[in-house]
Amino acid sequence: MRPSHPPLPTPSFAGQDILSVSQFDRTKLDYIFGVAHEMRVLVERFGGADLLQGKILANLFYEPSTRTSSSFMAAMMRLGGQVIPINNVQYSSVSKGESLPDTIRTLESYADVIVLRHPEVGAAATAARYAAKPVINAGDGVGEHPTQALLDLFTIVEELGQADGLTITMVGDLKYGRTVHSLTKLLVNYNVTFRFVSPEILRMPDDVLDVVRGTGHTYDEVESLPDAIAASDVLYVTRIQRERFTDLAVYDRVKDLYVVDEELLTQAKEQMIVMHPLPRVGEISYGVDDDPRAAYFRQMRNGMYIRMALLASVLGRA
Numbered sequence: 001m002r003p004s005h006p007p008l009p010t011p012s013f014a015g016q017d018i019l020s021v022s023q024f025d026r027t028k029l030d031y032i033f034g035v036a037h038e039m040r041v042l043v044e045r046f047g048g049a050d051l052l053q054g055k056i057l058a059n060l061f062y063e064p065s066t067r068t069s070s071s072f073m074a075a076m077m078r079l080g081g082q083v084i085p086i087n088n089v090q091y092s093s094v095s096k097g098e099s100l101p102d103t104i105r106t107l108e109s110y111a112d113v114i115v116l117r118h119p120e121v122g123a124a125a126t127a128a129r130y131a132a133k134p135v136i137n138a139g140d141g142v143g144e145h146p147t148q149a150l151l152d153l154f155t156i157v158e159e160l161g162q163a164d165g166l167t168i169t170m171v172g173d174l175k176y177g178r179t180v181h182s183l184t185k186l187l188v189n190y191n192v193t194f195r196f197v198s199p200e201i202l203r204m205p206d207d208v209l210d211v212v213r214g215t216g217h218t219y220d221e222v223e224s225l226p227d228a229i230a231a232s233d234v235l236y237v238t239r240i241q242r243e244r245f246t247d248l249a250v251y252d253r254v255k256d257l258y259v260v261d262e263e264l265l266t267q268a269k270e271q272m273i274v275m276h277p278l279p280r281v282g283e284i285s286y287g288v289d290d291d292p293r294a295a296y297f298r299q300m301r302n303g304m305y306i307r308m309a310l311l312a313s314v315l316g317r318a
């Protein structure tokens with residue numbers, strides 16, 4: 001018997017850049033999460049596979065990074081590929097004044113894919129205009145961090161079964177935190193309720209709130225974390241982004257406003273998960289680490305699986 005509908009084509013990311021979460025709809029998300037899940041199984045059983053043998057990644061970081069940079073490297077290496085790591089741009093020709101386009105043209109003549117972290121909003125999009133090879137945005141200033149949002153959403157789905165129906169509370173630096181910008185824009189693909197907890201001066205930017213409103217989602221904005229916690233299914237904690245403040249006196253006023261500790265968690269649901277993109281600098285106390293609801297270390301590991309899935313996809317091997 002013929003099926004009444006032709007099968008949906010598998011989304012293909014081969015040759016594509018990954019610049020923004022707006023590139024993803026639910027079909028594409030399901031696909032990437034399916035591949036990431038397979039990558040987890042591969043790593044747990046065999047340590048990896050040789051899908052990307054003969055491929056080279058240029059890992060170009062103009063801003064500090066531990067997890068994003070090393071998980072992209074580990075992802076490439078676990079798939080049999082190799083990496084050119086450039087995370088000390090002061091030792092590269094960037095310190096001689098070389099422009100981003102020239103640096104990108106150089107790296108793409110050696111590598112098959114470029115991962116870029118840069119302090120300017122839109123830098124990854126600029127790089128992608130000059131590169132014929134895929135460019136993956138690993139954070140462009142206060143703009144976006146799409147691969148982090150993918151691993152965050154993957155974590156929510158893996159931990160809680162699905163995103164639909166959840167109340168997602170984001171707390172901390174919602175103004176400068178690029179991870180919450182991208183995650184919010186990705187979560188509007190689901191039926192979720194948002195709670196944004198921040199001081200007035202670190203509120204979620206209007207362009208992100210416009211997306212939330214424009215897709216018919218409800219949200220509230222509050223300053224008190226204890227008031228927001230009881231109804232939350234996900235508590236997404238962020239670091240106050242010291243490096244983005246022009247006036248450090250203002251940073252000092254807000255830096256210790258929110259601390260998630262064991263006491264606060266007594267008011268939370270038993271199934272709630274605590275997430276954080278890391279690094280943390282005091283906003284989650286170490287005593288929380290042993291609570292089964294602390295998902296941030298599992299979240300961090302998921303980053304490698306998502307980045308394995310993305311690299312295999314853009315290089316046409318998944």
Ligand code: NCD
Nearest residue numbers: 067068178179239277278279
């Ligand atoms: C985040 C970032 O760089 O935006 N870290 C990360 O990529 N895991 C969050 C942060 O620096 O606070």
